[in-house]
Amino acid sequence: MPEGIKVGKLRLSPLARYILTRALLIIPTILILYTLVFIVLRVIPGNPIEAALGTRYIPEELKQQLAERLGLNKPLYVQYFEYLWNILHGDFGESLVIRGRPVWEDLKARFPATLELTIWGFTISVLLGLVTGTLAAVKRGTKIDTSMRVFSIVAYTLFIPWLGMMLQLIFGLWLGWLPTSGRLSARIQLDTITGIYTLDALLTGNLPAFIDAVKHLILPSLTLGIVLSGAYTRLVRTNLSEVLASDFIRAYKARGIRDTKVLRHALKNAFIPIVTMMGLQFAILLGGAVLTETTFSWPGMGSYLLEKVTYRDYTAIQGAVIFFAFFVGLISLIVDVIYALIDPRIRY
Amino acid sequence: MSLLRIKDLNIVYYTLSGPVRAVVDASLEIEPGEWVSIVGESGSGKSTLVYGIMRLIPPPGRIVSGSIIYKDTDLAKLSEKELRRIRGPEIGMIFQDPMTSLDPLRRIGDQIAEALLEHGIVSDKEEALERAKKALKEVGIPENRINSYPHQLSGGQRQRVLIAAAVALQPKILIADEPTTALDVVVQAKIMDLLEELKRKYNMTIILITHDIALAAERSTRIVVMYAGRIVEDGPVDEIVNDPKHPYTEGLLESTPDLWGEKEIRSIPGNPPDLRNPPPGCPFHPRCPKAMKVCRESFPAYTRLNKRRVACHLYK
Numbered sequence: 092m093p094e095g096i097k098v099g100k101l102r103l104s105p106l107a108r109y110i111l112t113r114a115l116l117i118i119p120t121i122l123i124l125y126t127l128v129f130i131v132l133r134v135i136p137g138n139p140i141e142a143a144l145g146t147r148y149i150p151e152e153l154k155q156q157l158a159e160r161l162g163l164n165k166p167l168y169v170q171y172f173e174y175l176w177n178i179l180h181g182d183f184g185e186s187l188v189i190r191g192r193p194v195w196e197d198l199k200a201r202f203p204a205t206l207e208l209t210i211w212g213f214t215i216s217v218l219l220g221l222v223t224g225t226l227a228a229v230k231r232g233t234k235i236d237t238s239m240r241v242f243s244i245v246a247y248t249l250f251i252p253w254l255g256m257m258l259q260l261i262f263g264l265w266l267g268w269l270p271t272s273g274r275l276s277a278r279i280q281l282d283t284i285t286g287i288y289t290l291d292a293l294l295t296g297n298l299p300a301f302i303d304a305v306k307h308l309i310l311p312s313l314t315l316g317i318v319l320s321g322a323y324t325r326l327v328r329t330n331l332s333e334v335l336a337s338d339f340i341r342a343y344k345a346r347g348i349r350d351t352k353v354l355r356h357a358l359k360n361a362f363i364p365i366v367t368m369m370g371l372q373f374a375i376l377l378g379g380a381v382l383t384e385t386t387f388s389w390p391g392m393g394s395y396l397l398e399k400v401t402y403r404d405y406t407a408i409q410g411a412v413i414f415f416a417f418f419v420g421l422i423s424l425i426v427d428v429i430y431a432l433i434d435p436r437i438r439y
Numbered sequence: 440m441s442l443l444r445i446k447d448l449n450i451v452y453y454t455l456s457g458p459v460r461a462v463v464d465a466s467l468e469i470e471p472g473e474w475v476s477i478v479g480e481s482g483s484g485k486s487t488l489v490y491g492i493m494r495l496i497p498p499p500g501r502i503v504s505g506s507i508i509y510k511d512t513d514l515a516k517l518s519e520k521e522l523r524r525i526r527g528p529e530i531g532m533i534f535q536d537p538m539t540s541l542d543p544l545r546r547i548g549d550q551i552a553e554a555l556l557e558h559g560i561v562s563d564k565e566e567a568l569e570r571a572k573k574a575l576k577e578v579g580i581p582e583n584r585i586n587s588y589p590h591q592l593s594g595g596q597r598q599r600v601l602i603a604a605a606v607a608l609q610p611k612i613l614i615a616d617e618p619t620t621a622l623d624v625v626v627q628a629k630i631m632d633l634l635e636e637l638k639r640k641y642n643m644t645i646i647l648i649t650h651d652i653a654l655a656a657e658r659s660t661r662i663v664v665m666y667a668g669r670i671v672e673d674g675p676v677d678e679i680v681n682d683p684k685h686p687y688t689e690g691l692l693e694s695t696p697d698l699w700g701e702k703e704i705r706s707i708p709g710n711p712p713d714l715r716n717p718p719p720g721c722p723f724h725p726r727c728p729k730a731m732k733v734c735r736e737s738f739p740a741y742t743r744l745n746k747r748r749v750a751c752h753l754y755k
């Protein structure tokens with residue numbers, strides 16, 4: 092464990108110190124990620140001007156003028172530090188492609204869509220993983236165990252766009268039960284507060300909008316949830332089997348504690364490595380969200396990034412990545428705190 | 440009438456590399472108030488026998504045949520639900536490794552209290568915690584430790600907590616599977632003293648498992664010797680210790696330093712057999728200095744000598 096940080100003469104509780112240390116670790120993480128993205132963007136062929144022009148021809152002179160206006164002919168290190176400086180002041184800059192469009196506005200509009208999809212997908216994956224993994228562990232060595240393991244392997248190897256299209260085909264095209272793209276039907280009115288539609292619908296007591304938003308969410312979050320649950324099934328199965336075979340579980344049984352209670356204690360113990368996994372999974376989850384969003388025309392950060400990469404919109408991409416990194420860091424911080432709270436053996 | 444009567448018990452682990460016959464034709468009667476110590480080298484089936492009594496044999500193990508009669512009910516035939524009423528208030532158990540036998544995520548008081556509530560010994564949580572405090576005090580743990588987590592206690596303290604949790608349910612029989620093997624010698628003696636004290640106080644019957652025949656000799660009323668899944672000798676402590684009849688018991692005693700300090704320590708040559716494929720006849724014959732031809736052919740029947748029984752072809 093890191094020793095924690097003494098902030099002046101301030102006396103912090105061990106937990107507060109732990110949180111602070113972990114929070115400060117987000118800064119180098121973001122810095123490294125920004126640097127990587129900055130380099131990659133400059134190394135890959137093409138730049139915003141060429142990308143915007145496509146095959147159209149304009150004179151070299153004009154290109155130079157454009158580059159100057161967008162700040163693209165400044166030395167790289169100047170570009171690097173200027174952007175960093177602006178970010179530190181909370182300024183995400185303007186899009187290089189759509190003139191005068193603040194990147195921050197885009198992020199504000201797109202991020203809640205991703206967050207909503209992620210939360211639903213995450214919940215589905217954890218629930219699915221927990222149920223299948225627990226079944227497999229408790230019924231270890233039986234047919235139930237085997238089918239759960241097959242499920243986990245299949246889910247894990249499924250390709251998101253493929254599963255997404257299958258679900259679209261079955262539930263959208265053939266059965267016609269569910270919408271296959273977008274977040275809300277055109278005829279539905281919804282006042283947005285947080286940008287998380289299901290939440291906004293509840294907050295404004297708008298039942299039709301809530302139902303419509305949920306319908307739109309089902310297929311994409313199921314796609315994301317199923318694919319990501321495979322890893323949880325395996326993890327829960329392995330951990331829970333191990334815990335169920337451990338001495339203290341046998342000791343519980345030797346005291347005549349009923350099976351449901353024993354299983355509950357076992358799950359709590361099996362959950363510790365799973366919580367860690369959740370933190371790690373979150374980054375993967377966002378990656379999965381990119382694929383899901385494109386499959387389901389979901390207007391979130393994933394499809395935003397993809398769009399902006401096509402246009403080599405440096406500022407937009409950098410901004411989105413930094414924002415993502417900050418968010419992932421925040422989640423993993425929260426996960427660490429939960430972990431520390433569950434496990435009394437952790438000393439901050 | 441016996442408190443516990445095990446008859447022709449057979450327990451097999453069906454492993455991938457073949458069935459392991461861990462307990463073979465075991466019969467054993469235990470009277471109330473006895474302290475029976477089961478001894479034998481590691482791998483001789485001692486733990487499996489007592490897991491059998493608790494019906495807690497880990498997979499892939501199974502009771503294949505035989506009965507375990509406790510107060511007129513055959514434990515071998517009970518359902519999981521019925522067994523829950525036996526485990527704890529009737530027969531309690533403590534284990535070899537105190538470091539891993541407590542739930543690391545829960546306060547020790549809660550773990551003791553939970554069982555009291557489960558069996559309806561008390562009806563509310565507060566009362567249960569009060570009882571847990573008393574139980575802790577009884578085993579020499581200060582009651583303010585009730586809110587400690589297992590990792591805040593030493594190995595010896597944890598074993599005390601486990602003893603408290605078992606004894607709080609006032610079992611008729613307490614099974615202790617090598618309770619001090621993982622602890623250092625000084626702590627070992629203290630834990631054994633504690634068991635002796637609690638046995639007297641609550642009039643419990645104790646089944647102690649140990650590979651250390653000297654430890655068994657100190658406090659038991661009776662010693663049961665197991666080899667390769669079989670009970671080979673069984674009788675009152677003084678008879679067994681002062682005049683062992685079975686060559687294996689003799690070997691165990693000779694390999695123990697504490698008891699006969701003046702004598703040279705001689706360990707039994709060779710190792711216990713692989714129980715997937717034990718030697719025919721008397722399983723001890725490859726290591727037995729007194730082995731005869733008949734020993735390779737048939738397992739000897741029990742012979743009664745005084746208050747003891749012994750399974751060896753030397754005695755007819």
Ligand SMILES: Nc1ncnc2c1ncn2[C@@H]1O[C@H](COP(=O)(O)OP(=O)(O)O)[C@@H](O)[C@H]1O
Binds near residue numbers: 452480
């Ligand atoms: N879970 C298990 N799976 C397979 N074999 C086992 C298992 N537990 C014990 N055995 C085997 O059963 C035999 C008796 O073991 P055990 O009862 O633990 O002996 P002891 O307690 O006398 O050391 C040994 O050969 C051991 O390898």
Ligand code: SF4
Binds near residue numbers: 723728
């Ligand atoms: S039966 Fe034979 S081999 Fe077995 S202990 Fe007796 S003398 Fe030794």
Ligand SMILES: [Mg+2]
Binds near residue numbers: 485486487616617
């Ligand atoms: Mg053992």
